[in-house]
Amino acid sequence: MGNLESARATDLSTASRGRNKLRAGSLLPAYAPRVLLLTSGLGYGHVRAAQGVEAALLQRSATVRTLDLWSLMNPGAASIIQKTYLRLVQEYPELYERLYHLDEHTWRHILESEDGPPAEVLEVLELISQIIASCEADERGTNYASDRLLLSLLRTALPYDGASLGGNGVRARLALMKWTWLRLNKRIGGLVEQFAPDVIISTQMIPAAMVSSLKRRGRFTVPLMGVLTDYGLHDFWRQPGVDCYCTAHDSLPVDLGEGAQRAVVRATGVPLMPGFTHPLSQQEARRQLKVDAQSKVILVLGGGLGLSVDAITAQLLERPAPTVLMIMPGKNSSARAQLLERAALHPGRIHVCDWTERMDIYIRAADVVVGKPGGVSVAEVLACGRPLFATRSLGGQEGFNVRFLEHNGVGGLVADAELAQTIEAVVQDSQRLAQMQERAWALGCRNGATKISDLALDLAWAHRPHSALREH
Numbered sequence: 046m047g048n049l050e051s052a053r054a055t056d057l058s059t060a061s062r063g064r065n066k067l068r069a070g071s072l073l074p075a076y077a078p079r080v081l082l083l084t085s086g087l088g089y090g091h092v093r094a095a096q097g098v099e100a101a102l103l104q105r106s107a108t109v110r111t112l113d114l115w116s117l118m119n120p121g122a123a124s125i126i127q128k129t130y131l132r133l134v135q136e137y138p139e140l141y142e143r144l145y146h147l148d149e150h151t152w153r154h155i156l157e158s159e160d161g162p163p164a165e166v167l168e169v170l171e172l173i174s175q176i177i178a179s180c181e182a183d184e185r186g187t188n189y190a191s192d193r194l195l196l197s198l199l200r201t202a203l204p205y206d207g208a209s210l211g212g213n214g215v216r217a218r219l220a221l222m223k224w225t226w227l228r229l230n231k232r233i234g235g236l237v238e239q240f241a242p243d244v245i246i247s248t249q250m251i252p253a254a255m256v257s258s259l260k261r262r263g264r265f266t267v268p269l270m271g272v273l274t275d276y277g278l279h280d281f282w283r284q285p286g287v288d289c290y291c292t293a294h295d296s297l298p299v300d301l302g303e304g305a306q307r308a309v310v311r312a313t314g315v316p317l318m319p320g321f322t323h324p325l326s327q328q329e330a331r332r333q334l335k336v337d338a339q340s341k342v343i344l345v346l347g348g349g350l351g352l353s354v355d356a357i358t359a360q361l362l363e364r365p366a367p368t369v370l371m372i373m374p375g376k377n378s379s380a381r382a383q384l385l386e387r388a389a390l391h392p393g394r395i396h397v398c399d400w401t402e403r404m405d406i407y408i409r410a411a412d413v414v415v416g417k418p419g420g421v422s423v424a425e426v427l428a429c430g431r432p433l434f435a436t437r438s439l440g441g442q443e444g445f446n447v448r449f450l451e452h453n454g455v456g457g458l459v460a461d462a463e464l465a466q467t468i469e470a471v472v473q474d475s476q477r478l479a480q481m482q483e484r485a486w487a488l489g490c491r492n493g494a495t496k497i498s499d500l501a502l503d504l505a506w507a508h509r510p511h512s513a514l515r516e517h
Contacts, residue, residue, distance in 0.1 A: 079242045079243050080242055080505070082109060084112070088419065090422065096318060097317045097494040098272065100318065101495050107498070117189070117236075118192050119191075121185040122192035122195070122196045129180065234264055237259070237267070238264075244508065247270070247271055248316075250281045256286060257287060260286035268508050270289045272313075273292050276294060277445025290308055291493075293315050293449075297449075313496035313500070314424065314491075315421055317424060317494060327409055330409040334371075336369060341412050342412050343368050343415060353436065354372055358384060362394075368394075369394060372397050418435040423450065430483070432455045432471070434464070453484060
């Protein structure tokens with residue numbers, strides 16, 4: 046630990062002691078720290094993580110405001126950008142992987158310099174523009190209506206000819222990207238100043254980077270926490286304005302580089318909802334869900350979009366093993382309809398489950414989970430002591446999570462053709478299944494939200510201890 050990081054850790058320790066003294070004197074509730082939570086609804090896991098932190102903070106009498114980055118855009122423009130992202134990650138995974146792994150220097154070069162982007166970025170930018178151009182115009186919402194104009198300009202920019210930056214739409218697109226970045230910075234800065242938080246917590250790297258850039262320009266000095274919701278560190282998280290990083294597990298190496306040397310790193314675990322703090326027994330979970338206590342149960346998760354759940358179900362049904370399948374199609378009405386038809390052909394074997402805020406009960410009722418390896422999903426499954434197998438990984442952040450599962454022997458990525466055989470081999474081997482579940486439970490973190498909320502209050506106390514004392 047370097048001198049700056051050591052000094053910051055000492056400040057946090059001192060703040061914690063001071064906060065505990067106030068608590069001991071029953072004075073703390075009168076001091077309600079103001080916490081701004083930043084997240085991004087583009088990935089529902091980031092939102093769930095923010096909700097977990099919010100629940101823990103509210104239990105500690107903090108004043109909390111949660112801000113979704115997408116609420117700072119026109120709803121129609123935001124909808125088109127979200128659709129573009131989904132098409133990019135699903136239909137062009139190799140290009141998405143290339144875009145995801147650009148380092149922070151490349152991104153800053155793109156956003157802040159006058160030169161054009163590196164050659165490897167141009168193809169992705171052109172593809173993004175083509176996808177946006179193919180989307181129907183969405184005129185929803187009057188807030189930030191000028192965003193729709195910017196999007197229409199991006200649609201009509203001339204294509205890149207592969208030869209130069211001049212005489213084509215590359216410079217126009219770059220100017221639009223930079224202008225959009227600056228507009229969002231301005232909007233988020235205005236809301237920060239209006240709310241006047243004592244500490245800011247971000248569960249996604251882009252709003253964290255925006256706040257960091259505003260801090261570098263001297264707009265405010267409020268402490269900033271970065272909460273990593275994946276089992277690895279994307280390079281863009283390395284921001285000099287971040288004071289504290291909360292990571293998913295203590296086995297993960299975190300190299301902050303030169304830009305964020307003064308930050309403290311704490312292995313808090315991914316923040317989860319309160320139901321994961323003390324999960325139910327498998328017997329009680331099955332009783333509540335009316336699932337046979339003696340069956341081998343496989344839970345299939347499709348995320349909010351219900352991706353691939355019908356195909357996975359069909360593969361698992363190919364094996365004659367007497368397993369019960371609980372399927373979560375999320376908010377995908379088409380997948381739900383197909384699953385209900387399939388369930389009618391296999392009475393008692395398929396349970397099509399509704400969208401739920403109590404995912405902990407369903408995971409605890411299962412023996413094995415099959416699903417998308419998003420960071421929060423992995424954390425939830427491990428917290429319940431269950432292995433997770435994925436049939437698809439979008440790469441990028443999900444690549445971190447798959448490697449963590451495989452390295453620790455609690456699941457991993459499985460080819461479509463091998464899924465049914467792999468799952469059957471696990472559930473039919475009681476000793477192997479029990480060992481995987483034990484390893485998963487040991488890896489899981491069930492109090493991450495509590496740890497993060499305590500760190501946030503320590504940072505808030507360190508930021509304004511004198512004003513807190515004056516209030517008492």
